Amino acid sequence: MDASVIVVGAGPAGLMLAGELRLVGIDVVVIDRLAERTGESRGIGFTARTMEIFDQRDLLRRFEKLATGTFAHFGGIPLDLGVLGPGHLAARNVPQSVTEAVLEKWARDLGADIRRGQEFLGLEQSADSVGIRVGTAAGEETVTARYLVGCDGGRSGVRQAAGFDFPGTPATTELLLADVRGVEIEQRMIPDGISGGMVMTAPLGDGVHRVIVAEHGAPPRRRAEPPEFGEVADAWKRLTGVDISHGELVWASAFGDAARLVTEYRRGRVLLAGDSAHVHLPAGGQGMNTSIQDSVNLGWKLAAVLRGAATDSLLDTYHSERHEVGRGLLLNTKAQSKLILGGEDVQPLRGVLGELTAYPEVARHLAAKAGGLDIRYDVGGGSHPLLGLRMPRLELAGPARSTSTTELLRTGRGVLLDLEGNAHLRRRAEPWQDRVDVVTARPAAVPGGSLLKDTGCVLLRPDGHVAWAAPGSRDDLPTALARWFGPPR
Structure with a gap:
């Protein structure tokens, strides 16, 4: 065996899993097709639950200038995490590039073998091992391990090669995103008065603003390249009347509102985590945060089985626990998609839901969902109120x-x-x-x-x-x- 575990994909999910495995002494190889990190901002910020998880692994101190607060939202409707009690904070404006850099250094410090510039080509699984074919600059090679985890995103090659079913609904609209420097843009959160589409903005710091725009009737496109900034600026001007074309593009992307979830998180010795297992509208940054939490759920279970301390059946609880989380994730992001992309037709619904959040019980329910704090696992039953829930910092x-x-x-x-x-x-x-x-x-x-x-x-x-x-x-x-x-x- 080249390692006990092969992880395909060096994004937040793959790097978090590598660190979790190395923390308890399991040897792991991470492969990624990119020669180096992209440096793209992508997902920004951490939910309250991810903040807790990073604190549990002493990772928060590795993030410099971490801006925190109690603001969250559900489909653009503001929520205050403070309704859940003291100490529930989310982090704002942390580019995914920073998150990946911190997690990669942590994993490497613990001894993870991270191999870049290696592309997953296929796999073969036996009763006691799994081997993958990898393409490198020098040719093709085989890497073997006892388990393989696909953390290689929404178009996962591991998921396809292992034959996982990935049912769901295709994208119905396209959203354009751009991080822009050198423009002054007021912060917007699904504002009223925009006809023909939806716009959102958020300051990222260092003079950079993120803009997101979606025009009603814009069909999803399968793009080989990111959108040009001119395309984003033109759509922005059509909807807002504001010209941002003089800005300097930092990064651009396009995404849709497809919603898919694998029917199983494990097939024999192949497991999936993160966007390999679930894709959805990235409302409230839940995609990256849920992916990190997938890996934290899986890491200790995989380690226990590999050390011989637990039986293979422990890995089945990874599916039963995280598939239910994934199902809930798709339900709440679909609801948020309607609120975000529904235009004038959903403004009455947004108004009513905004009124309901004035009731503490409703506010707590939505804030816990937005913060990732509502997850309760089946741990055997009983009457204690904390059973199955995460233990907050005490x-x-x-x-x-x-x-x-x-x-x-x-x-x-x-x-x-x-x-x-x-x-x-x-x-x-x-x-x-x-x-x-x-x-x-x-x-x-x-x-x-x-x-x-x-x-x-x-x-x-x-x-x-x-x-x-x-x-x-x-x-x-x-x-x-x-x-x-x-x-x-």
């Missing part, structure tokens, strides 16, 4: 030092948090001590500690989701440990 006071639930997850291992000093529970967890850190601490007297009120013990998966809690879980602790971390040793 400050903890331990016998030796203060810490937090976030810091405890930075090793990429599971965590059993003993909040009562329960020696019996700690003894029951000893057969899993090679995979799970047992920590005795109590919630610090700060806002948020009440989340663990009347809770004696919490088991956290490496991705930060609560797998078991006492009291309140249906299963006992050894059953939960065996389910998520394999049989005892």
Whole structure:
């Protein structure tokens, strides 16, 4: 074997997966057809959940000048993440090029083998391995591993070669995007009064503005090259009356509102993550953020199977958990697509929905969805309110030092948090001590500690989701440990 895992695609999903695998010692090869990173801005910013995930891996400090806030939106309708309580922040105006640079350095620092200028050509899968053909400047070669993960985007070659079904709806309209320097443009978020299409703008910093324009009736085109800036500027002037053609183009792209989701995230030893598994209108930056979260869900499970700590069936939970997330993603981005692209016909609906967000329960529901904070996995059932949800950052006071639930997850291992000093529970967890850190601490007297009120013990998966809690879980602790971390040793 050349590696335990081959990852095809060095975008955010592939690089995040490589880092997750290396964090726990799994050897991984990442191949990408591009000789170097594009430097294109693409997806900008992080949802509140991605911010939590990056903090769990101590990655936030690697981003310089990270501008954060509580603003989010659903189909252009403003939302305030503050309704979810303190500490829920999103990051604005972080170009994807910066995200890729940070994740690539992190993965390389951990020992990932990242090979650029190598194009995926095909694959062959056997009972115990998978091999891929790769085209390089020197010719064709074969790379073999125990598992292959396709993170190679919406037109994924891995998905096609492995025979995944990718049903859904084709694009019905085309949106043009340009990052422009040297123009003064007021910030717009799906404004009223625009007939014939939709426009949006956002400042990216350093004098650059992003403009997005869609004209009603503009059919989607299969482009070999990005649109010319003149095409974007002409459409912008037709809809707004404003001339931006004197600006300097930084980057341009075109995309559509196609919505597709694979029927399975795994076929034998081939798995998919990110846009390889789901494509949709990139409303609210959910595409890149969901892709990163796919990889965090998959990484620790793949590592556990490769180390022999867990059975192969653990990988089936990757499909069951993330396919449901993907299904919800398509539903909410389709709804947002109607709100964004519906023009004057949907203005009454936008008005009513805007009124509904004044109700706290509605605002919390949409803010959690926009922030990626509403995901609950099936972890066995029970009455504890946190079961299956992600554990937010909570400050903890331990016998030796203060810490937090976030810091405890930075090793990429599971965590059993003993909040009562329960020696019996700690003894029951000893057969899993090679995979799970047992920590005795109590919630610090700060806002948020009440989340663990009347809770004696919490088991956290490496991705930060609560797998078991006492009291309140249906299963006992050894059953939960065996389910998520394999049989005892």
